[in-house]
Amino acid sequence: MKKVLISFVLLIILTAGHDVSANNDCTSYRGTSKIWWDGAELTKGQIGKLSIQKDTSLFKLEGEKKVHSRTLKAGEQYRIYSFKPGLLSVGGGYFVARDAKVTYQTPSKAKLAGADCVHNRFENHGPQIHNTIAMTGATGYAPDGTPLMYVLLQGEPAKLVVMNLKTNAVWDEHFLTADTSAWGLTVDQDQKAWIGGTPSGNLYQYNPAQKSLKKIGKANPGGTSIHDLEIADGVVYGSTSPDGSLFKYTAADGFKHLGQVQTGKSLARSLAWNEAADTLFTGVGAKADLIAWNMKTGKRTSILPEKYKTETSVYDLDEEEGYLFARMETSKKILVFDSESYQFIKELPAGSRGVSPSGDKKALYYTHNYKLQKYDLSSGKTTAISGTLKGTEAVSLDLVNFSTDGKDQRVVGLLGNSGTFFTYHPNWTSPKVEKLNLPMQPIPIYNIGSGIDGKILSNGFVSGKTTEYNPQENVTEEKIKIGQAESMAVLKGTLYMGIYPGALLYKYNGENADHYVKPTPLSSIGNGQDRIVAMTAISSLDTILMGTSPKNGEIGGSISSYHIPSNKLSVRRNVIPGHSVVSITSHGNYAYAGTSIFSNNTSQSSVSAQFFRFPVSNVQGQIEKISLPLVNPRMIHSLTTASNGVIWGLSDGNLFSYNPQNKQTKTLNIVSATSGRFKNGNVVVGSDGMIYGNVEKVIFRVNPSTMEKTIYKGPPASNLIVAPDGKMYFSSGAELWSIR
Incomplete structure (x- = not known):
């Protein structure tokens, strides 16, 4: 508790001339930082002042019992913040008896209104926009084999929501406290999910065994967004903007900045790994290029054909069975390369952000024109699956086992940003489209x-x-x-x-x-x-x-x-x-x-x-x-x-x-x-x-x-x-x- 001595030295009263109307218009107080009353500042929450006329007890209450703390001396003055019947509060849980030993005074209504303007200068009208905006998704498994979908929701702050794919119920959820969005998301062999935040540039790790989210830290000093993440030989690689750089992370060594992927390119958008070639493929912008970065030799090679370099960026990369699939921005194309020789093979019309893994090593899936497409790896032919994806394209594609014996393996994809998803089994005639039961977020x-x-x-x-x-x-x-x-x-x-x-x-x-x-x-x-x-x-x-x-x-x-x-x-x-x-x-x-x-x-x-x-x-x-x-x-x-x-x-x-x-x-x-x-x-x-x-x-x-x-x-x-x-x-x- 602080004692406040009231000085009788003449002070310039900053509130002179102020008038607060009945509706408490605070315009005239916008240049005022303190309200003065009788020579002292009228502080936040103060409703009056106490003058000690005769020595009196300062005490706390324990139920109805008054527990003496010390004696206040005649001539001292204190701020009052609240009162009870027969008692005055000087703050901190301390009280004084309201009797003939003290004098209690209150400021005018105008002074109190002015203090309210200064100490409560801002008024909160609350969140204005609520929505469910799913930025991206990935799949994994709970310790008991339950299939899960990790969904990153935009919000204030952003949120990781883990969905049980069998029941379409929220299995777990965590806020990304330093971020409002997140783009990078991948799941490692231990079923831990890795997340790259925006705008903090923080890397997070989610452990489904413990249902815990851990903030690892800021990946790149110059990066605010982590756009993609790739796991290679136990190392987490990430691509960032606006510095157009890569980083790598291991638990033993922490973060290492690998530098800008290509001089003058501020956006490192996408990543894919080929183990046989020791190559980390990186899609950059703007304008687009595709860099094959040999992690052993350090050599970087541009492999994007010239006619595609007028595109904005290489938006997404997937490596499957010796092939590299590069989704271009802004055209609706996926380019196919040999991921060991880097040779360009063909382009596919495609609306999805990437392609699925190949479960049987013979085919994989993507979407185009709001339909699921099956791509044969040996022939290079595409077959459209019947049915519609209801006006949306896939932003993530995975293969998920819905049974522990592996006999119910389905293609699962997050569609657009509204939280819609589909599942498809090769024995079905068409995919099944549903809405995830995701929570609304303040945007x-x-x-x-x-x-x-x-x-x-x-x-x-x-x-x-x-x-x-x-x-x-x-x-x-x-x-x-x-x-x-x-x-x-x-x-x-x-x-x-x-x-x-x-x-x-x-x-x-x-x-x-x-x-x-x-x-x-x-x-x-x-x-x-x-x-x-x-x-x-x-x-x-x-x-x-x-x-x-x-x-x-x-x-x-x-x-x-x-x-x-x-x-x-x-x-x-x-x-x-x-x-x-x-x-x-x-x-x-x-x-x-x-x-x-x-x-x-x-x-x-x-x-x-x-x-x-x-x-x-x-x-x-x-x-x-x-x-x-x-x-x-x-x-x-x-x-x-x-x-x-x-x-x-x-x-x-x-x-x-x-x-x-x-x-x-x-x-x-x-x-x-x-x-x-x-x-x-x-x-x-x-x-x-x-x-x-x-x-x-x-x-x-x-x-x-x-x-x-x-x-x-x-x-x-x-x-x-x-x-x-x-x-x-x-x-x-x-x-x-x-x-x-």
């Missing part, structure tokens, strides 16, 4: 925006589910099923969304109140672009302006405009050569934009991000670069315009302003360093005229006149926006929050 919010009628939209990572939060009713409803929304803007009552992949522009007017309304597609940016990262609405011109980043394998983003009445799209590619355009705003006759040096450009380390403007009515017009007092900025990841026409932006953790009238700039460091390549921070102008933002999960407030900075302590924050009613919202993992 990480990828982006938020101001929707129609003052509602707040939350768009889910990968899933594309979009919900509307109604602040008046405190209710969230799922409204749209669409892709991942990189950007949003409202123009004259219509919501516009930039959807990934494909850099697609959609509109949604909200007139139909039914769930699952599909927005209207307007256009694709094309020109090698994949993400509409930035968007702003120009009401006077009925135009949406956009900044984009390219697909893997392409270099250089664009600025684009879409004129709504004429449905005319204008695209200007590589406006800043080799840069992506990741932020955009406007004022008067100009649009202002910022770039990121990350645009699949191998020379990105030698260039700086650019701040520029162009005529708001013509993306093909003259570009004017604007110099900023920043040292080698990597990205200008957010821009906004204040009411006085000053442009505010974020660049690598630095806040800056640019005044178009006098061309003067200001800068202020918010955080020392930033990570990522875009979508790492937002800057907005609050209803009180102050500048707010989030960067590296931190929320800040800056007075534009004095450049005085306040850092808020609160949940990790992303996607800060200002709603039409002036309230500010942000996302934290799967949850939507607001600043009071």
Whole structure:
């Protein structure tokens, strides 16, 4: 327990002039970090203060019995946090009798309301999106031979769910506490499952004998995603991005970084092992290549025919019976190679992510056109199995024994990302398709925006589910099923969304109140672009302006405009050569934009991000670069315009302003360093005229006149926006929050 002596020295009362209305509007307290009452701070949870008039006992309660602790002396003062009949609590379980020996005082309602604003600055509106998104699957067996399917669910956090394939019931489940997704999954000969997490880059091991999940640790210092895992001679190999590297792990030696697979390739996507050739095959991107890496000699050989190197990546690899099967991205093809001679044999039209093992060493299975296909290894012929997979393709394929005598061996595959799976026995006429009884998960919010009628939209990572939060009713409803929304803007009552992949522009007017309304597609940016990262609405011109980043394998983003009445799209590619355009705003006759040096450009380390403007009515017009007092900025990841026409932006953790009238700039460091390549921070102008933002999960407030900075302590924050009613919202993992 801490004693608080109340000083009678005159203090500047920071709360002078504040007025909290009946609905407890906290706007005027956003720049206040402490509330002062009678010369001392009004702390969190404090409801009053105690002045000792005569020496009195401080005690704890044991049932009805008062156990004396010490004597409080006349003249001392203490904070009060709660009370009971005849008793006052000074915290820590200690009490004082409320009698003539003490004086109890309470602050005014305005002071208490102000303290509530300061100490409870953020309001949690809870998870907004729930879904079952199965990223990948693999099969194994419990110690008693029960067939199991391991399914990795996206969520906040991600989850490993182990399903009993005989009963379609959850057998076990564990959170991947450091990750929101996971791509890499394989099962070793001891039936232990190995998992690669995203975005932590952690390796996990699951032991079905103990029903335990162990986090092994971060695999590669420069990797955030483990895309594939392969077990070879007791060694775990993994492929990562964005460093395009491989690692290996053993319990005895730990992790060893093997380096980048191919110079300039940031994505090491897939792995397969051929024991006879001591070769680890690695599929990379972007653009695609297939590397045969001899683990004994260290020699690396590119074996992908030239005509396939324009593909994005080699998405999946499987080695079976001396053949290597390489699933290409983005075309629906599987390439077949001799895995010892590396000779290319043929291509197969295929929709599945890979192929199954070959149980009889004669044939294996894959899927295409929503049908199961049987591939004969000796003849190279494919036979379609009757029946349909109900509009989905396999993302995992295995052979599973449903009986301990091995007589009931079936092909099992996870279909798509919705948790559907199939089983097929060679004696059946068609596969059996079922839904796994997987639990729903809170899904990480990828982006938020101001929707129609003052509602707040939350768009889910990968899933594309979009919900509307109604602040008046405190209710969230799922409204749209669409892709991942990189950007949003409202123009004259219509919501516009930039959807990934494909850099697609959609509109949604909200007139139909039914769930699952599909927005209207307007256009694709094309020109090698994949993400509409930035968007702003120009009401006077009925135009949406956009900044984009390219697909893997392409270099250089664009600025684009879409004129709504004429449905005319204008695209200007590589406006800043080799840069992506990741932020955009406007004022008067100009649009202002910022770039990121990350645009699949191998020379990105030698260039700086650019701040520029162009005529708001013509993306093909003259570009004017604007110099900023920043040292080698990597990205200008957010821009906004204040009411006085000053442009505010974020660049690598630095806040800056640019005044178009006098061309003067200001800068202020918010955080020392930033990570990522875009979508790492937002800057907005609050209803009180102050500048707010989030960067590296931190929320800040800056007075534009004095450049005085306040850092808020609160949940990790992303996607800060200002709603039409002036309230500010942000996302934290799967949850939507607001600043009071």
